[in-house]
Amino acid sequence: MARTVGWVVAVLPLVAGAVLAWLGQTGRLPGERYDVGALPGDWALAAGGAVTAVAVLVLLVATVRDRRWGRRLRDRTAEAAQDRRLLLSRLDHELKNPLTAMRAATANVAAGSDPAQAAAVRTIEEQVLRLSRLTTDLRKIADIESARLDRRPVDLADLIEEMVDVARDLPGAAERELALDLPRAPWPLPPVPGDADLLSLAVANLLDNALKYTPPGGRVEVRAREAAGSVVVEVADTGQGIAPDELPQVWEEMYRSPSARAVPGSGLGLPLVRAVVERHGGHVTADSRVGEGTVVRLSLPV
């Protein structure tokens, strides 16, 4: 509709001109000739003006179109995210009853005297448990995206120190160097409005990952600094690294790099971190080099 109106408006001056010309030829307009004369400089000015007018018009149209496309893209992205959430919640829902039945069924199977049979029952129990955890954790990520935040000023320095302490007790932490660098001068980190428990969960997950993917003898560094209205927390490691083409996908639910298959995990740690940080109005980024290591950055608005 808008496009048709546009074309009509565009053609209108030509039609008006044609009508006036026809009126002139048939003698219905005053007959004297109009002679327009001007200096070459004035012609140049007029021509320049006309070209600029056309160019400005084209740019205006392009701007309007860009805006419209931007809006459409945002709508599509939001729709896609909504669809994904819906799919996950339906999948979660459809898996719950079968998993409940399977857990009850395996609990009824008496481990007989046959060791092979006992091993089989144990395997089924463990795998059903693993599936149960997976559906629960997927659900939790969706919950974080929509849950109400218990928001209050959080001292990130305290929180990080505590999580690093917890990480030092993790299996394998003793064989890796774990360094912490928090600013004290000229001033310490400002408090960040947020949910301390969720933020701890995010930091704990990053530390967990860094230790998991760093070989014994490697180094993990945790840093935080204030930058342009945000606090940036970095967890860096000298681990196996992530290939550049896989880097964007590590934030997706259940993505597991082929080279990370040997390390146990659900592929839900980083998506969870992202959900927590984005819920706080912040954003996450990662840089990595294969064979050298990875750094994950959380930026949280102050």
Place this chain on the structure above:
Amino acid sequence: MPSILLVDDETAITDNLAPFLVRAGFEVVVAGDGDAALARIADSAPSLVVLDVLMPGRDGRSVLREVRQGGGTVPIILLTQIGESGERAMALEEGADDYLNKPFDPHELVARIRAVLRRGTPPAGRSLTAAQRLRSGSLVLDRTSQRVFRDDAEVVLTPRATTLLAFLMSHPGETVSRERLLEEVWGWSFHTSTRTVDTRVAELRRVVEVDSADPQLVVTVPGEGYRFVGTVEAG
């Protein structure tokens, strides 16, 4: 022998859960839908009902409402599908005594059934999980306003610590694991950092205990979790 009415429309679940509960020492009656559940509650007077929420026709919440509106005080454990805290809060407000998210460990269900049966039916007919106010000696927690009073003076707790106290007070005498507290109070079940629970319990003790180094209300059960040891009454 306590009798349990097990209500779920999925026969795959009832077929396996019923024998499990029988071996755990309960008498079990099964109902496959909401209307059958109401009929069994009326004619077989079970000691406790394990009730699935999502069922075709009359669902679990409708059964729960019907029973409570008719003045029925039979303890009810809801089997919820939806892990959202809003849904859980609603279940408790409508008078459920406990709830368990599917998929659950059948041993956990037995533990919950035993805990609810041990709690008994409060004389006022209102279970602790549904009460507006919880009182233990001089400690009072008002659920509606999320405020805590000690010796009639208000004490300041973070919202999470208040929810934690409310949960512990509505399960007096029960040992609750850190993992379960994480799931119930924080709403997540990730295995990392159960220390979060310890931090909040420490905050709670500083405020509600006379001597936080020698806790008399919220005690640690080594290797298991925490337990609220005071007597709790509703109102």
